[in-house]
Amino acid sequence: MNPEEVNSKSNSRRDFLKGIATVGAGVAGLSYSAAYAGAENILSEDRFGALVDTTLCVGCRHCEWACAKAHKMPVPEIESFNNRKVFQEFRRPSNSSLTVVNEFENPKNRLIPINVKQQCMHCDRPACVSACIVGAFSKTAKGPVVWDSDKCIGCRYCMVACPFQVPTFDYEKAIQPMIYKCDFCAERQKGGDIPACVDICPVEAITFGPRSELIREARNRIKRKPEVYLDYIYGEYEAGGTSWLYLASKIFTEIGFPKLSQKAAPGVSESIQHGIFAYFIPPASLYALLGGLMWMSKMKKEIDTEISKEIEEEERIEKIHRIDMEGKNE
Amino acid sequence: MNNLTLNQISHNSHLPSQVKFKFFTPGVIILCLFALNGLVFLAGRFLFGIGSVTNLNNFYPWGLWIGVDVAAGVALAAGGFTSAALGHVMHKDEYHSIVRPALLTALLGYTFVACGVFVDIGRYYYIWHPLVMWNGNSALFEVGICVMIYLTVLYIEFLPLVTERFMGRVKMWGFLKIFNPILEFFLRLTDKTINKVMFIFIIAGVVLSTLHQSSLGTLMVIAGDKMHPLWQTPVLPLLFLVSAISVGFPMVIFESILASRSFKLAPEMHVLSKLGSMVGPILGIYLAFKLGDMFIRETFVYLKELTFPAIMFYSEMIIGVIVPLIMFLNKKVLQSSKLLFTASSLVIFGVLLNRINNFITAYKPPYAKVAYYPSIGELSVTIGFVAMLVLFYRACVMIFPVITQNHNHVEIAKTKSKVIL
Known part of the structure; x- marks a missing residue:
């Protein structure tokens, strides 16, 4: 994503949240079948x-x-x-x-x-x-x-x-x-x-x-x-x-x-696998966490650029004032 | 974006552009020979079976191809997700110049990992089976699925470079001419939509990477006592993840310095030394986990005698972790391109050796009469793949806007290279 090309702030933010929700739903859908496949223990007593x-x-x-x-x-x-x-x-x-x-x-x-x-x-x-x-x-x-x-x-x-x-x-x-x-x-x-x-x-x-x-x-x-x-x-x-x-x-x-x-x-490896995936909660949380981080850092950057713009604007006005004052003094 | 802005961009010194340089140099020709040699042995594998070119057998089913082409390949391509996390997720703009080279490395790296898997599995034409035949208990299944999705994500992340380069410039010759408007349309469509959804793929890329980097470590856990206790531990997935993160930036530094040397550009030391300053702490965390695990499981008893596994363990830890850790914590090292390159190379060596040790050195199957060592054929294919990767990388940076070239720096580099000559 090229930050220079963000057209409209509100729009992209909405897209962002929508996107995260879609992926989350998809992941949740996957988890059921995967967990089901893992939990089979069908040994017969008289095997x-x-x-x-x-x-x-x-x-x-x-x-x-x-x-x-x-x-x-x-x-x-x-x-x-x-x-x-x-x-x-x-x-x-x-x-x-x-x-x-x-x-x-x-x-x-x-x-x-x-x-x-x-x-x-x-x-x-x-x-x-x-x-x-x-x-x-x-x-x-x-x-x-x-x-x-x-x-x-x-x-x-x-x-x-x-x-x-x-x-x-x-x-x-x-x-x-x-x-x-x-x-x-x-x-x-x-x-x-x-x-x-x-x-x-x-x-x-x-x-x-x-x-x-x-x-x-x-x-x-x-x-x-x-x-x-x-x-x-x-x-x-x-x-x-x-x-x-x-x-x-x-x-x-x-x-x-x-x-x-x-x-x-398979005991240890399966418990690791199921621990990492536990109904896809850990990966989904990581996704949400990173999404949050990304959004926050983007907000921060936008605020930073706004602040620097404001500072620039203030400096410009001050400069005009100064020139005006200098002109009057002369 | 229209043509005008595109032209402006290519003249702007702070944005990536394609490198203009001759493709063939003596080094490149040597690489081509290595690649060809690998292809010859590959032909043998596909005509006469895996046994005809490898030293693999019923006791050692996995060897150099899985240990290096796949496991080490995935780890060394970690620069892609670590720099994406830094540049895109954390929005650290000062690192933007390394994001694209790292993305290209990851993309090519993973492509060759997929190729490595393709040639190693007996029934390569069934490589799509894991997509429809699931086994949630299998660490390999997770690695396979994650790598497949991540590879797709990497190609999607690369799309903006394609639109940037070719939008408004699609000019195919001959009868292909009729496709020009269609291609142009798709490029514009991609360009319009991709930036709005890119963040989904960028975050997905980071999540997928953490998942499969760690699961790659889970792979050997199931081998249990067949693996040497120096390496066999339930925290293998954690160790694999942290070591992959630790090698991400050194890999970016390594190839950035190498590329600037090859294309006679000045190395971007202001970015690279900042990147380097993050490596030390990560290596420290890795070392702490590794030593902690060693003391909890009391495996240091295997280090008393200088057996082959002990020597391999020492080399991996001292040359690959401790020495570069000390180097990366030193300010002088961070500011010298030569020392930074050396330290980065050591980390890369360490992770490469760690993967070889985990998959080959540590694996001691019962009943095996002779230990496995890679055959000429296996080495040729692995070296061939590496050569091809470098060649593709060179071609890609000449075609696509990957590398940020500061034109002032180029001038400096040119005068410098004259002085050296």
Whole structure:
């Protein structure tokens, strides 16, 4: 705004106030839907989970094969999965394998190694769901955290946010790169089936069922064989609790799990976001404050210029007087 | 305004006018080469995917492009909203000569931030999705929306420069001639209406900036323990906002001195030293918050040993905050264009390093086998973008009335440059 060009004072002042009112109304209109979208917590009491008993897993990796089959991914013959050489390298879930089994040394019995299946943990309060710029991730009431390819813009913020470092991305694809992660066979579950990995497991290392019952079952197992199990259910409270739960005989950080606090990953960032935006009151107040400041400083400037004009006028009159007086004196 | 007043304005030494200077110099040609090199790697990214030119992987999904092109880019474009607040909201007329250069920097800066986002996201053709698919919980959503709106606001704020320059002078050649009256009509319409509503956009610009500058800090909060405790703190949004405000004026000073050197004009020391005098206190506030946060969370324990993060933290704080803070509080520094330029450069370096540290140094994901470092391709694209920004800036100040040139000063500068030569 060029101050030299203010045509009529009263007019511009009215415009000014009108403008602020319009923006305020617009902002207030926005706030309702935004706040509504943020406040959803739809977890079902009898949501499903899966309990992995790492003391039972034999590392046959049939779950990897079944998972790939269920998600229509290219996969070699099931026999090739018996090759235990892959265990020499620690692997993470990837674009080609949404779940992987790793092998760790067993301090209690060197002949029987510990095998650990890993995949998305399906957090109760997932960081990816909170972080995703377009809401492409969602936590379904029954447990699975699913990703919607139609929304995703490929920003990879989910990967920055995930405390378990699970989602992976197609770095080699120029068009329509995907985000990959276990979806807990959400489609199969809808049809009444159990997840493919649970279905195929020959030693029943994975138990599928309502999460609350799984926790009870896990506690029973620990009570029955305290010499085998650590008295700890990984996932019960990690990152605010996860749908997938683990039992083990060896400290979890030594078998590929990150040490996490009980706080849900999105907790702090969401309270900051909601604090800054609290029904758009803080930004709207800032807008009003700045508007007030701008108006006041403008008024002040107008008064200043008026005063300086008055002073000029007075000086002019005085000068004329002086000249007059001098003329008379002569 | 009619032609007559326009002509008068271009002769008035206290109003901005377009710089008359040759575009190509050896420096400009070098910049063109850097820009071209960046474009070559960009072509690779769009043909063969992000992985073909970057060192990003499933553990390090964000790298140089997000840390520098986007996060540091937004911070360094903060001169736009700080000078708008000073010149327009507070009506401090003595700063009017810096408002337009700062506006142009912000406009180009944010345009390249948008370009940075465009090349970094995997599905660039879905960049409009956040407009219709909302997630109010996501800090990134807020940053995205605010940046989109603010970029629009910046272009609206730039419109008066377009009308001032081209109204009554629309002369397109050939068959485009028929569009001349239409364009002229729209320019006049814009000119008539824009000044009455401009204050809405100016205030909106300041509000939007405070919002997304801080939310940019919220971005990494959700990474939790994956971020080094020296940087991971719930007050990150506050630190980001204050550091962005603190780098606003140094950036204006930096480019003003650089532009006057490049175009052989005398630096506007009377405005710049006044601007500089405001930087010290803001840096002081930033330092207080940063140290306060460090003592409350007791993160100084990580500074005892000279690990890589500790060294980066020390450099950011000492070279980028404490040294320039002392410099800006010194009257001698404020009156010397060389020292003022040095102090401003240090603040810019400090904020740049802070953003790199927050997004790259501090980020320690689980399971990563090797630490991330930027590839030649990533560096080329980032440098290319910076080169393009400078080239666009040079072109814009030659086309539009951005820089206030005091003609008396020009004469002085000319004689001075002769003496130096």
